[in-house]
Amino acid sequence: MKETITLLLNTALEALKAEGALPVGTQPDIRVDAARDRAHGDYASNLAMMLAKPAGMKPRDLAERLIAAMPTSDAISSVEIAGPGFINFFVNTSAAGEVLFDILDAGDEFGRNRDGAGQKVQVEFVSANPTGPLHVGHGRGAAVGDSLCRLLEANGFEVTREFYYNDAGAQIDNLALSVAARIKGIEPNDPAWPADGYRGEYIQDVARAYMQGDTVTADDRQVTAAANPDDMDAIRAFAVAWLRHEQDLDLKAFGVGFDVFFLESDLYESGKVEATVKRLIEGGHTYESDGALWLRTTDFGDDKDRVMRKREGGYTYFLPDVAYHLDKWQRGFTTVINEQGADHHSTVTRVRAGLQALDTGIPKGWPDYVLHQMVMVTRSGQEVKLSKRAGSYVTLRDLIDEVGRDATRYFLVSRAATSQMTFDIDLARSQSSDNPVYYAQYAHARVCSVEAKAAENGWAFDENLARASLHLLEDARERDLINRLGSWPETVRRAADQREPQQIALYLQELASEFHTCYNAVKVMVEDANLRNARLALGMAVRQVMRNGLDLLGVSAPREM
RNA sequence: GCGCCCAUAGCUCAAUCGGAUAGAGCAACGGCCUUCUAAGCCGUAGGUUGCAGGUUCGAGUCCUGCUGGGCGCGCCA
Numbered sequence: 001m002k003e004t005i006t007l008l009l010n011t012a013l014e015a016l017k018a019e020g021a022l023p024v025g026t027q028p029d030i031r032v033d034a035a036r037d038r039a040h041g042d043y044a045s046n047l048a049m050m051l052a053k054p055a056g057m058k059p060r061d062l063a064e065r066l067i068a069a070m071p072t073s074d075a076i077s078s079v080e081i082a083g084p085g086f087i088n089f090f091v092n093t094s095a096a097g098e099v100l101f102d103i104l105d106a107g108d109e110f111g112r113n114r115d116g117a118g119q120k121v122q123v124e125f126v127s128a129n130p131t132g133p134l135h136v137g138h139g140r141g142a143a144v145g146d147s148l149c150r151l152l153e154a155n156g157f158e159v160t161r162e163f164y165y166n167d168a169g170a171q172i173d174n175l176a177l178s179v180a181a182r183i184k185g186i187e188p189n190d191p192a193w194p195a196d197g198y199r200g201e202y203i204q205d206v207a208r209a210y211m212q213g214d215t216v217t218a219d220d221r222q223v224t225a226a227a228n229p230d231d232m233d234a235i236r237a238f239a240v241a242w243l244r245h246e247q248d249l250d251l252k253a254f255g256v257g258f259d260v261f262f263l264e265s266d267l268y269e270s271g272k273v274e275a276t277v278k279r280l281i282e283g284g285h286t287y288e289s290d291g292a293l294w295l296r297t298t299d300f301g302d303d304k305d306r307v308m309r310k311r312e313g314g315y316t317y318f319l320p321d322v323a324y325h326l327d328k329w330q331r332g333f334t335t336v337i338n339e340q341g342a343d344h345h346s347t348v349t350r351v352r353a354g355l356q357a358l359d360t361g362i363p364k365g366w367p368d369y370v371l372h373q374m375v376m377v378t379r380s381g382q383e384v385k386l387s388k389r390a391g392s393y394v395t396l397r398d399l400i401d402e403v404g405r406d407a408t409r410y411f412l413v414s415r416a417a418t419s420q421m422t423f424d425i426d427l428a429r430s431q432s433s434d435n436p437v438y439y440a441q442y443a444h445a446r447v448c449s450v451e452a453k454a455a456e457n458g459w460a461f462d463e464n465l466a467r468a469s470l471h472l473l474e475d476a477r478e479r480d481l482i483n484r485l486g487s488w489p490e491t492v493r494r495a496a497d498q499r500e501p502q503q504i505a506l507y508l509q510e511l512a513s514e515f516h517t518c519y520n521a522v523k524v525m526v527e528d529a530n531l532r533n534a535r536l537a538l539g540m541a542v543r544q545v546m547r548n549g550l551d552l553l554g555v556s557a558p559r560e561m
Numbered sequence: 562g563c564g565c566c567c568a569u570a571g572c573u574c575a576a577u578c579g580g581a582u583a584g585a586g587c588a589a590c591g592g593c594c595u596u597c598u599a600a601g602c603c604g605u606a607g608g609u610u611g612c613a614g615g616u617u618c619g620a621g622u623c624c625u626g627c628u629g630g631g632c633g634c635g636c637c638a
Contacts, residue, residue, distance in 0.1 A: 033577065046580065049618065059618070083581045084618065129638075171638065292636055303564070310636040317638050345565050346633055373566060374631070415574070418566060420631060436586075438600050450597045506575070513585075520602040561600065
C-alpha cells in the first residue's frame with residue numbers, strides 16, 4: 001500500500017515539475033508513514049512540507065497542487081490536507097483488507113524477504129571462556145545474538161553462528177589449579193587455595209567427575225578423565241570439556257545453538273598469529289620499546305598505541321583478536337557482527353585499527369559491533385553481585401528454571417542493547433503472568449481457541465466467503481489491526497538493518513494490544529457468514545504474524561494457555 | 562582526567578531514525594465474565610522529556626556545553 005501511495009505522489013511530483021511549478025532538479029526522498037491517529041487516515045506524507053522551501057510555496061498550497069496533480073486510485077477513498085501540510089490518505093476498506101490474504105497465503109514466509117540473498121554473514125556471540133557457568137550477561141548476549149541471526153536469516157542472509165573461546169592461557173591455568181586443589185580436598189578458604197582460584201561449588205563437581213574417570217561430551221569436544229590427580233594437562237583438558245558441556249546444556253535450555261566453535265589456541269597452532277605479526281611488522285606500523293613490540297594503532301584512530309608482544313615474549317590477547325578477525329574476513333564474510341558486553345567496548349577501535357594496519361583491503365568500519373550494556377540482577381530489592389570467583393551469582397540456568405525459557409528470552413531481548421537493564425528475579429518469578437511475553441502468546445492462543453470454537457459450531461473457515469467480504473472489516477479497531485499487520489515486513493527489514501531485535505518485541509506488544517482490544521469489542525462468532533469469515537481471516541492473520549514474530553525471538557507460540 | 566553508553570509518569574519502558582495532542586505495563590482508584598480463554602478489556606489519575614543554549618516550517622529525537630549514573634582506560638582476557 002505504501003508503494004502505491006509513493007507512486008501516486010511521485011506521479012504528481014513529476015507533473016508539477018513538467019508544469020514548472022517545481023524546480024526540475026528536485027528529487028526528494030518521498031516518505032509515506034503509517035498515520036498514528038485514525039483521524040489522520042491510514043497513511044500520511046510530509047512531502048509538501050519538505051518541498052515548500054525549494055518551491056517557494058506555503059506547504060498547504062503545495063499540498064493542494066500535489067493532490068490536484070495526483071491520479072486517482074481505486075485503493076484510495078479520499079485524500080486530505082491537515083495540520084501544517086501533511087497529506088493524509090484514506091485507504092478503502094476492501095483494498096486494505098487484501099493484506100490478510102497476503103499473510104494467509106504466505107504463511108510462515110510472510111515478512112521474510114531476499115534482500116540479503118547470496119551474502120554470508122557471521123554473528124559471533126556469547127563467546128564465554130569455559131571457566132564457569134553462563135550468567136545473565138551471557139544470557140542477554142545469547143538472546144540478542146540469536147534473535148539477530150534469525151532476523152538476518154529472515155532477510156535472506158546466509159548466517160553463521162560462531163562462538164569463540166580460549167582453552168589455554170592464564171584463566172584456564174587457574175581453572176585447572178582450582179580443580180587440582182579440590183581433588184586434594186583443599187577448600188577456597190584454606191591457606192593452600194590458589195590465589196586466583198575459582199571458588200564456585202561447580203569446581204568440586206568437576207573434581208569429582210575427573211576422579212571418577214567420567215567421559216564428557218560437549219558440542220565441540222569429548223574428553224575422558226585420566227583420574228590422575230597430578231596430571232595438570234589432563235585436568236585442564238577435562239575441566240574445559242566439562243564446563244563447555246555445561247554451557248551447551250545452558251544454551252540448549254535457552255534454544256540457542258552454534259555452527260562453529262573457534263579456539264584461540266588454533267590461531268597459534270595454525271601459525272595464524274605468527275603470520276599476522278609478520279604482516280604487521282612488514283607493513284611498517286610496529287616499533288620496539290621497553291623490550292616490547294608495539295603496534296601504532298594511533299595511526300588508525302586509537303588513543304594510544306598497543307603492545308603486541310610482551311617483554312617476556314608472549315603475545316597479548318589483542319594479537320590473536322586481530323588474527324581471528326583476519327581469518328573471518330578470509331572466510332568470505334562480507335558482514336561480521338560481534339555481539340559482546342559493553343565492558344569490552346575498548347576492543348572495537350583496537351581490532352579495527354589492527355585490521356587496517358594489515359592493509360588487506362578490509363573496510364574501515366569492519367566488523368560491526370552490537371554491544372549490550374550490563375544486566376543488573378536484583379533479588380529482594382538487593383543487587384546480586386556477579387562474581388565468578390566468589391561463586392555466588394545467578395546463572396542463566398537458574399533464570400530459565402525459575403522464570404522459564406520464553407519469558408527469559410523475551411525479557412532479555414525486548415530492550416535496546418544500548419540500555420542497561422535490571423532483571424528483578426522476584427518480579428519475574430512471582431508475577432510471571434505479568435511478563436509481556438504472555439500478553440503476546442495469549443493473543444496467539446486466543447485466535448486458536450476462536451478457530452477451534454468455530455469449527456465446533458460447524459463454521460469452518462470459508463476462504464472464498466472471506467475474500468469477498470473484506471469490505472465488512474470497517475470497524476476502526478479492525479482497520480488498526482490490518483494496518484499493523486501490513487507493516488510487519490518493513491518491521492522485519494528495519495530491525496535487521498538496525499541490528500535491533502527489540503523492535504520485534506515492541507511490534508508484538510502493539511499487535512497483541514490492538515488484537516486484545518479488538519477481540520473484546522468485536523465478536524467473531526456471528527450469524528452473518530460473510531462477516532464471520534472476514535473476521536476469522538483477520539484473526540488467523542494476526543495469529544500467523546504473531547507466530548512469525550515470536551519465532552524471530554526464539555519464543556514459542558502456544559495453541560492454548 | 563580521557564573514551565563509549567544512558568537519562569522520558571512514583572517504578573520498568575515506548576514514541577514508526579525530525580512530524581500532528583509524548584504513549585503502554587506495573588503500582589492507585591472505578592467499572593466489565595449465563596455470550597469466541599478475565600494471562601484480557603474500558604475508564605480516572607499521573608509529564609517543564611535531567612539543565613542551558615543552538616539548528617528549522619517542526620526537536621524527546623540532531624549539534625554544543627553542563628549535571629548525574631553505568632562501563633572501560635594493564636606488557637589481564
